[in-house]
Amino acid sequence: VTPNQYNAIRERLSQVDPDVVLAAEETDGDLLDWFAALPLRQRLERAARMAASLAQLRDARTTR
């Protein structure tokens, strides 16, 4: 993504959904740095584990 492309994306989102742009500015940079340092396989494995944990929580809530 070049700076010009980024500016175009941001401009478009500002028009369509300004809250998204505001939320992007509050994104946890440390978390992104940590995740970016992981090998691709580990990124997918962690994403799937997080999804499974959420599904577990949902199941527990609905069966309580």
Add this chain to the structure above:
Amino acid sequence: MPVQPAELAELLALLLDSSVEFVLVGGGAAVIHGAPITTQDIDIVHNRESANVDRLLQVLAALDARVVDPAGRSLKPERVALSGSGQSLLRTRLGRVDALGALHDGRGYEELVATAETVDFDGRPLRVIDLQTLIAIKTGTGRAKDRLVLPVLLELARRRAKDTD
């Protein structure tokens, strides 16, 4: 009983090792681009040429794939569905695969592969939808779950732009 995480990395590796031509899209693509989000499936837009559909069907058969069917029937994936522009939502023993003939805006494999990024996935070339297109698509769907991911994708784009500046 604990919910077992999908083995998405193994699923991807198997598709790549079987020479199935596809572009990774959706949440899996966002994760590969560096978005720390959850995902429980692999979304692919595959090449719908006959030989590639053959390879995809072989992998799906090896994974005991079944169509996600609201009526609960046990249906195997069909060539006619994988050859068209629609979606085949499939459950396999390694996790869910959504095989898309085209995205909701009509973009198919040929359009997406032209701008896709190729990354090294454990020594295999993996084609992933480029970040700019991914953001455009997630902006266009209007779905709440896509809107939630957009701030992270936008920040990733900002960081990349900064790196290239």
